[in-house]
Amino acid sequence: MPERETISKEISIARLNTDIEYLIRKTTNGIPNTNLKLMILACEEKGPYGPAVNTANMFLNAFSLAQERVWNMYLEENGHLLSENSNILQKNSSIVVSVSITIYNCVKNDYPTTKKEWDSYQGIILSGSFSAAYDETPWILKLKEMIRDEIQKYSRPTLGVCFGHQIYAHALEEWKDSTTIPCWGGRATKCPKGTQAGRRSFQLTSAGSSLLFQHFHDKHEMNFNHKDSNKRKRDGVQLLYTHSDMVELLPSCAVSLGGNSIVPIQSAAYFSSSEESQIFRSSIEAKSTNTSLKGDRPSPHVFTFQAHPEYVSASDVVNLGCSGCLNTKGEKNGNAISNYLDSGASFISSNYNDILDLLEKKGFISKESVTKEIIDSRNHEDILRNDSLCMIMNVSRNLKWL
Numbered sequence: 001m002p003e004r005e006t007i008s009k010e011i012s013i014a015r016l017n018t019d020i021e022y023l024i025r026k027t028t029n030g031i032p033n034t035n036l037k038l039m040i041l042a043c044e045e046k047g048p049y050g051p052a053v054n055t056a057n058m059f060l061n062a063f064s065l066a067q068e069r070v071w072n073m074y075l076e077e078n079g080h081l082l083s084e085n086s087n088i089l090q091k092n093s094s095i096v097v098s099v100s101i102t103i104y105n106c107v108k109n110d111y112p113t114t115k116k117e118w119d120s121y122q123g124i125i126l127s128g129s130f131s132a133a134y135d136e137t138p139w140i141l142k143l144k145e146m147i148r149d150e151i152q153k154y155s156r157p158t159l160g161v162c163f164g165h166q167i168y169a170h171a172l173e174e175w176k177d178s179t180t181i182p183c184w185g186g187r188a189t190k191c192p193k194g195t196q197a198g199r200r201s202f203q204l205t206s207a208g209s210s211l212l213f214q215h216f217h218d219k220h221e222m223n224f225n226h227k228d229s230n231k232r233k234r235d236g237v238q239l240l241y242t243h244s245d246m247v248e249l250l251p252s253c254a255v256s257l258g259g260n261s262i263v264p265i266q267s268a269a270y271f272s273s274s275e276e277s278q279i280f281r282s283s284i285e286a287k288s289t290n291t292s293l294k295g296d297r298p299s300p301h302v303f304t305f306q307a308h309p310e311y312v313s314a315s316d317v318v319n320l321g322c323s324g325c326l327n328t329k330g331e332k333n334g335n336a337i338s339n340y341l342d343s344g345a346s347f348i349s350s351n352y353n354d355i356l357d358l359l360e361k362k363g364f365i366s367k368e369s370v371t372k373e374i375i376d377s378r379n380h381e382d383i384l385r386n387d388s389l390c391m392i393m394n395v396s397r398n399l400k401w402l
Helices: 020-026 052-084 086-090 115-119 138-152 163-171 206-212 274-286 291-296 334-342 350-361 367-379 381-398
Strands: 006-015 035-042 093-105 123-126 158-161 187-190 196-204 236-243 245-249 254-259 267-270 302-305
Touching (some): 006 052, 035 052, 163 245, 163 267, 163 302, 196 206, 196 367, 254 274
Parallel strands (some): 123 158, 158 302
Antiparallel strands (some): 006 093, 187 245, 267 302
16 A cells, blocks of 8 residues: 655644633534544646645635634633623633644556545545546546545545546546446536636526525635625635636536636535436425425535635635634634734745746747736735635535534
């Protein structure tokens, strides 16, 4: 068995005058996860997106930021419970939360070898790649087999981005054996409009609005310095992109969560069967407010995005916290975040800029486009960061990761 690398990050969540254990006992709507254990199916060896550990670190930083924010929101929303016991107001407390990601290298055909090993993780990240989902390369064929026989068959919670978004659909293109898993018909292809790079927006479908803003949205004020955050309509999502392929057709067990005129399928949710996806569609179309019906509605086990929410995850911003949340001294974090931005630092991973440079060198985009997109992403990084984390947080809550 190959020796695999596991990377991890711990974050101390602290709030002055808060007894964490007391809040946990008194909260009835569930508490966030304290230890998130994921595996990544890393699909790129070459930089700047690869090698595998580089890819995994981008996701580690993004999920650490999301977990920190979810916990701060939990403490903010449940702080009123402290009034029930005045003695608690005299003590300080904190809790350490962690994220770990074990790296499996798909390019080297490295996968868990037993069901127990697959089951030891709470979920799977299916990464981006410079390769194409429709290539006949042996490792890509093997990955499609793993998607069918391990992820889709057993409904393993999964997040796929870019290449991961494309290959999940393409893996089910000709899977018509309805005696096992009734799901077929997906297809990835070249982007007719050419390479897409930079900040792009897409409109949410009804299913997208239901799933991607179900738990976390503007009421939590996740934007850092966006002055119009309360006025901005939440019918669209702005994320960072670097891709030349796209999903042309979704399998029968999937629903589209949003798209735009250039790439109609920007995000998707996958269910265990075509029947489950149809039940979900029907419930959305009916726009039912019946609580019991929603409780019986099937839940997706896979979410995929054409975009790269992990790009907005510079390693040195973890532990800054969210605007309006409290830091380890019990002080608001707004000033720390503002000072970070004022110093000229960026929330966006340097890998994003490096990938734009690579696309220019390969002739996919112009040098002028690289300059334009880097400036644009910096000017809009508060929105990009908000929407990227919002996607990760909602997907994670749907998949029971956070």
